[in-house]
Amino acid sequence: MKFLNSHHGRQAAFAYLVLSPAILYFSVYFFYPIAVELWASFFRGQPLIGDSEFTGIDNYVQALTDQRVRDAFVRTAIFAICGTIGTLLPALCLAAILAGPVKAATTIRAIIFFPYIISFVIVALMWKSILDPYTGILNAVLSSLGLPTQNWLSTPSTALPTIIAVTIWKDIGYAMLIYIAAIQSIPKDLYEAADVDGASARQKFFRITVPLLTPTTLFLAVISMIAHLQDLSAPYLLTGGGPAEATRLYALHVYETAFVELNIGYASALSFLMLIVILIVTALQFRFLNREVSY
Amino acid sequence: MRHVADQRSAGTSLITYIVLAFFVILALFPFFYMVSLSLQSDADLFSGLPVIIPSELQFSNYLTIWEKAPFARFIVNSFVIAGGITILHLLFDPLIGYVFAKLVFPGMRFMFAALLSTLMLPFFIRMIPLYILTAELGWLDTYQGLIMPFAMSAYGIFMMRQFIRPIPSDLLDAARLDGASEWRIYRAVVLPQLGPPMATLALLTFVFQFNEFLWPLVVVSSVEMRPITTGLTLFNSEFFTQWNLTATGGAILFVPSLLLFVFMQRYFVQSVMMSGMK
Amino acid sequence: MKLVSRIAVTALGLALSASAKAETLKIYWNAGHAYPAYAEVIKKFEADHPGWTVEWGRFQWPDLRTKLVADLSVGNAPDLVAEPGGWVPEFALQGKITALNDFVAKDGKAMGYPDDWQDFSVARNTIDGKYYGVQLHLTCATLVYNVDLLKAAGFEKPPANWDEFRNAAIAVTKTGRFGFAPNQVAGYFTPWIYQNGGKFYDKATKKVTFDSPEAAQALQFVADLIHKDKAATLPVAGADYEGPQKLFTAGRAAMILTGPWDVGPIKTGNPKLNWDVAPSLTEKGQATMSGGVSLFIPKDAKHPAEAWDLLKRFVALDTEIAASVPNGMTMPRKSWAADPKVKSDPVLGKFSQCLPYAVDSSAELALTGKNATVQDLFKAAVQDILYNNKPAQAVLSDYAAKANAELQKK
Numbered sequence: 001m002k003f004l005n006s007h008h009g010r011q012a013a014f015a016y017l018v019l020s021p022a023i024l025y026f027s028v029y030f031f032y033p034i035a036v037e038l039w040a041s042f043f044r045g046q047p048l049i050g051d052s053e054f055t056g057i058d059n060y061v062q063a064l065t066d067q068r069v070r071d072a073f074v075r076t077a078i079f080a081i082c083g084t085i086g087t088l089l090p091a092l093c094l095a096a097i098l099a100g101p102v103k104a105a106t107t108i109r110a111i112i113f114f115p116y117i118i119s120f121v122i123v124a125l126m127w128k129s130i131l132d133p134y135t136g137i138l139n140a141v142l143s144s145l146g147l148p149t150q151n152w153l154s155t156p157s158t159a160l161p162t163i164i165a166v167t168i169w170k171d172i173g174y175a176m177l178i179y180i181a182a183i184q185s186i187p188k189d190l191y192e193a194a195d196v197d198g199a200s201a202r203q204k205f206f207r208i209t210v211p212l213l214t215p216t217t218l219f220l221a222v223i224s225m226i227a228h229l230q231d232l233s234a235p236y237l238l239t240g241g242g243p244a245e246a247t248r249l250y251a252l253h254v255y256e257t258a259f260v261e262l263n264i265g266y267a268s269a270l271s272f273l274m275l276i277v278i279l280i281v282t283a284l285q286f287r288f289l290n291r292e293v294s295y
Numbered sequence: 296m297r298h299v300a301d302q303r304s305a306g307t308s309l310i311t312y313i314v315l316a317f318f319v320i321l322a323l324f325p326f327f328y329m330v331s332l333s334l335q336s337d338a339d340l341f342s343g344l345p346v347i348i349p350s351e352l353q354f355s356n357y358l359t360i361w362e363k364a365p366f367a368r369f370i371v372n373s374f375v376i377a378g379g380i381t382i383l384h385l386l387f388d389p390l391i392g393y394v395f396a397k398l399v400f401p402g403m404r405f406m407f408a409a410l411l412s413t414l415m416l417p418f419f420i421r422m423i424p425l426y427i428l429t430a431e432l433g434w435l436d437t438y439q440g441l442i443m444p445f446a447m448s449a450y451g452i453f454m455m456r457q458f459i460r461p462i463p464s465d466l467l468d469a470a471r472l473d474g475a476s477e478w479r480i481y482r483a484v485v486l487p488q489l490g491p492p493m494a495t496l497a498l499l500t501f502v503f504q505f506n507e508f509l510w511p512l513v514v515v516s517s518v519e520m521r522p523i524t525t526g527l528t529l530f531n532s533e534f535f536t537q538w539n540l541t542a543t544g545g546a547i548l549f550v551p552s553l554l555l556f557v558f559m560q561r562y563f564v565q566s567v568m569m570s571g572m573k
Numbered sequence: 574m575k576l577v578s579r580i581a582v583t584a585l586g587l588a589l590s591a592s593a594k595a596e597t598l599k600i601y602w603n604a605g606h607a608y609p610a611y612a613e614v615i616k617k618f619e620a621d622h623p624g625w626t627v628e629w630g631r632f633q634w635p636d637l638r639t640k641l642v643a644d645l646s647v648g649n650a651p652d653l654v655a656e657p658g659g660w661v662p663e664f665a666l667q668g669k670i671t672a673l674n675d676f677v678a679k680d681g682k683a684m685g686y687p688d689d690w691q692d693f694s695v696a697r698n699t700i701d702g703k704y705y706g707v708q709l710h711l712t713c714a715t716l717v718y719n720v721d722l723l724k725a726a727g728f729e730k731p732p733a734n735w736d737e738f739r740n741a742a743i744a745v746t747k748t749g750r751f752g753f754a755p756n757q758v759a760g761y762f763t764p765w766i767y768q769n770g771g772k773f774y775d776k777a778t779k780k781v782t783f784d785s786p787e788a789a790q791a792l793q794f795v796a797d798l799i800h801k802d803k804a805a806t807l808p809v810a811g812a813d814y815e816g817p818q819k820l821f822t823a824g825r826a827a828m829i830l831t832g833p834w835d836v837g838p839i840k841t842g843n844p845k846l847n848w849d850v851a852p853s854l855t856e857k858g859q860a861t862m863s864g865g866v867s868l869f870i871p872k873d874a875k876h877p878a879e880a881w882d883l884l885k886r887f888v889a890l891d892t893e894i895a896a897s898v899p900n901g902m903t904m905p906r907k908s909w910a911a912d913p914k915v916k917s918d919p920v921l922g923k924f925s926q927c928l929p930y931a932v933d934s935s936a937e938l939a940l941t942g943k944n945a946t947v948q949d950l951f952k953a954a955v956q957d958i959l960y961n962n963k964p965a966q967a968v969l970s971d972y973a974a975k976a977n978a979e980l981q982k983k
Contacts, residue, residue, distance in 0.1 A: 033424035122545035242810030
């Protein structure tokens, strides 16, 4: 009883009370499906819909030695890192600008956020239409300006950068919004105190704002890396994985293995391998950014 | 004495406005194109040339959509699903996020790690077992079947945790010393400071769920239960996309999220923050 | 109060409808084939079966597949499914489809199955003498060309062989205009392979043969048209089929390889376009690819008998004619091809003439159960040749080796 009456005891009791519905929910809706898929990954064939045979870790071994899988992984890593940095950096700058006294800040924020609101299905249609080498606006504009045109999504060397650009375009507004919400939670007194000390705008930004945004940056970086490493819509809707597999990202490869080739066991194994990678990446990010920074 | 505002406006130079203009145009142009596409007639669409300003504005596209499919019902469905999920998130995520952000209890690290790990598998891999589960509960083709798999997510909990972290723990301890219960601390100390974060969570959750495609595809079998996302695919022919109608649907899909964003603006305005320790 | 009473009424209504529950027949269809003729068929079915409703699920092919795979894993299958070709053998080999022999034994004579169907359309849905599907549409792709553009370049008639084709394409090409717009989907390259005397798969040796010199020549021919002669467009990578049609409708490509599915879009898009349909090219032989939707009844279907009834109605001769003429879709019945309405239709008549020499390159491959994997590798090969401009023979040999390795595996 002493424990329960202590502050720690009360905290723990409260914590578990709050968490119990969540534990139930996640067990049913996440851990049960994950367990089923893990079980499926040890079978060859169609473990969930048809015949299959137990093959132990064969699927995992095959995945690790499959060149196509390795290539997909490298592409996805590039996609994730470039996408994350390319989204967070501009988002932070925009948030810093727009959290302050800029004319029409609210409207500008809304406009920059638009791309995130649009369903990616539509985004993909729009950009494919714009980027079409023969009937697209971008090439039409470029050639009228005398600039060289590109087969943006049809040239193996430009396809991946192009879809990275499209995903950044879509995500900047959302990262910016989260940064703004965080910046606005910083009490004004801190800035006023710095003013009294004669700090410049730049000093205030780098000494007060950025450090206090560390938890937000951690969140955005982790979520962004996780999302990019698993991204299916971007390659599926924009290029179908082409041209010549230049944009065949990992999740697309897994999806096709599961639904086109009906090789569900192998697809599960592939997913779990990626899960391990994501765990490691996330753990590293936490290591560097999970500091208790408060005001 | 120099004001904060003066120092800031000296920095809000021309360069700043150019940068902003660049991003605004970048964000806006494809959107304009989508609106333009939604108003194009078939002739413009098939001309094979990029048309920015339609030669004639076929507003009737917006009517055709309603005729070709029970679009009104699709909109209602989307709202019920996305709205329901958002409300559930607003109820649970800040509270659970608070628990992980500020409370100390045995097993916390492990549970938080387990929580985050649920984000690390792509949805379509969990989809089949979830579908089996939903079928066994008899929830296929129902609102509950569409809502439940998204009722809680590590994403929202994680976001709230990060927003709550910077709140000084001393504040909470002081309240505890005063004899306040944990629940009271959450309600009276933490929650009031979460205006912008909760508005953000609501907006992002709603938008994300409003645009969800894969789960409704699998779980819904009747036409009436389709949300807008899967409803739009009815407008494609076998190998040919009626882009103008699809864009119309896209434009309609876009509006509720936009309105929600505008509505949420007041919560984004900086509320009076608690000053530091006295 | 009003709200409360409204809720009460709704609840009562739901309860009542739940008890007087009508039977539902679930069917999966492609959204692009939701022809009025089929809507009529459904209405008539519901009228003839009081108490029954048909839930007409319409999807795009990839979505339909995702949904179907999910359904089959739960045992919650629809009653009748339309598939784009190749799924019947695939799922049949996994024991997921109801064999139709009993139904056909009873109704075959009256409905004309299999005798009234083009032979290979029956073969592709039959395994070991068991009927697993019935062909709904039978299509083939052939040369569709812009009469004016060719005439202006000096070609009064459409090309008949590869040489003429190449010359015509080069002659038409100007800035912003191309002679030929190929499709990026790998299947569209099989006609070229077969025209050159090649084959996709050899049942006897159980090996793929798309690395033969004939096949390599075929792919190289098209690749050269794009990269060397610059008379063909580089197809845009992606999941859609409509790029070539769009360019053609806009008058920016003079020739495309396509089937009846593009007739509607071309007509609607540019009614003034002066275009025509030509027989497929003849190089070492005349050939083209075939395709078309088939219907099957999943094994876990809850109402197979009613599904069969509906199926019969969909493939009835009247339905075929009613569906084909306004939509330009070609059908598998021999009696359909002989019908005067069809013969007199300018477009339908020409497309149906290709059916005799159309080939289903994957039919035999589908029986191995490895069709999807092999097609995936072929697609990668084609893209490697087109987009990386690598020599066709080397790439094809490489991928054929991989495909054969897959075929050897259990």
